[in-house]
Amino acid sequence: MAISFNIKDKHLKWLLILPTLILLTVFAIIPYLWTFGISFYDYSVQVFGRAPDFVGFQNYENMMTHPDIWLRFQNTAKFAVTVVSIEFILGLSLALVLSERFRGHRLVLTICVLPMLIAPEITAMIFKVVMFRPDIGFINYLLGVLKIPFDGYGKDAFLSIVMVDAWTWTPFVMLMIVGGLSSVPKSVLEAADIDGAGWWARFRYVIFPYAKPFLFLALIFRLADALRTWEVIREWLDVPPPLGPNPLEIDMLPSYLYTLAFRAFKTSEMTTTATIMVIISLVLVYTYLRYLWKVEQNE
């Protein structure tokens, strides 16, 4: 089969990147620009045929003066800091334990990965229905037996959401750090032993310097993920009032975007908040890239 593509390499290289460029432009770059642009208009996707009204920075002003928006910012920050800390403590301990290879090592790692492979929406529903539901939930039953008061749908909703997130993403932190720990040379560990270093000194001065870049990357990745979590929050916000949580205690920016876009059809309000969120994410990505470039220069 002789394929007669007699195209010169200098044309071919552009031809090869064309499909990706088209996909990115149509489905990612144009939507970005549209979102940014419409944040200066008064508009709703629900009202077909109505032309958007240009309102300048009015939407931004409205958002900044909205009484609840800061609570949502705070909740997002609180959630991100909480889950990332918990996942780091658990992930680091697990990574230290799993750094040595043993029989079944790979199997254990694979099982740990499973929660990440489930659709977040399905995970959220499973936990909401069979683990945390006040009447039939297993966790409620377990804590009831232990006589620990727990109201997973109501006042402890935030804690429940954190638990679901930690269940899903702790293995991710663990995997990243396992990668980092494998770069600690055995000879250095032996030298530390001969010098009689205690466990803290060993960790702080021998293991930590090698694992640091991986810890940093895991941190950036998890922060970015935590700032886009919404499925589980939406599930909890949907619990009807007598049982459900106080929405202002758990509502965060991504779930707020969802409400604005899909429940309230307030498109311009949504795009305004979305623009702010995109900027926050870009700062994170930029930090990450700068770090990579620094590492690259040092190596």
Added chain:
Amino acid sequence: MSNSIFKAKNLRFVIIGFWLIIVLFPLSWIALTSVKPTEATLSTTPVFLFTPTLQNYMFGAEIMDPHTNEPIFAGIASQFPRYLGNSILIALMSTFIALAAGLTFAYSLSRFKIIGGTPLLAYMLTLHAVTPIVFTPALFEIFQKIGLHDTHIGLSLIYATFALPLTVWILKNFLDGFPKTSEEAAKVDGASTFDVLLRITLPQIKVGLAVAAVFAFAVAWNDFIFTLSLTETNAATFVFLADFFDDLLRVGVLTPGPLASMSIIHMIPSFIFAFLIQRYLLIGFSAGTIRKEMK
């Protein structure tokens, strides 16, 4: 072993065992729930002994209202195979598109000098960092305009786009690791670049393609926001239906059983893939991939 990082061997197995229970318990509990009779799923104390039943997997059959024992929403339950079919078809289509576009793109960036290549890779990273909800109103408008709303191909193109960052990173990493020399030798013999890519390079990066395919598949298979915003009934996927079941559950006309069986069916393909590629699973998740990429 004096040179290991973690020394207390017994403690190690206690910690590992503890975490395995945490991971596996919710999964096994949902599997148990999916084969429980209706009364057992609604019991306030956990039921461990029961006669297993497959009634929750009989999606074609009508779902009974637990209170009146009357069939409810028979129409929706019978559409179950179509939603599952949509999910499979769309996931496969988007995996194919993401691999084809991602491979040519990664190949071009790996073998030729492309002006703006690195900033483009960096830009793709931002796709990963922003919540997809941001894109939905814009995509809704675009889809309405170009007639892709509620179509299989429309949804596949979206999933392919959002799987591209990952497929490109993984494939470029594999391509960079594969030496150019044999490609150049083939070119000296008169083969075109396209021939070389197809016959010499492709067979060498089979593993990379498999790993990238699994991750691209997962993007489509696990999505919820795009099927919610860009489909109605024709191209809606499995997760969309699961969410509908959740709504029925909330208003009290459905028991947890069907939702549990649905979740189990949803997990099966991903879990099979995880065990099939477990040797390479770390590649997709590890920071090393992306670190090397930026060099």
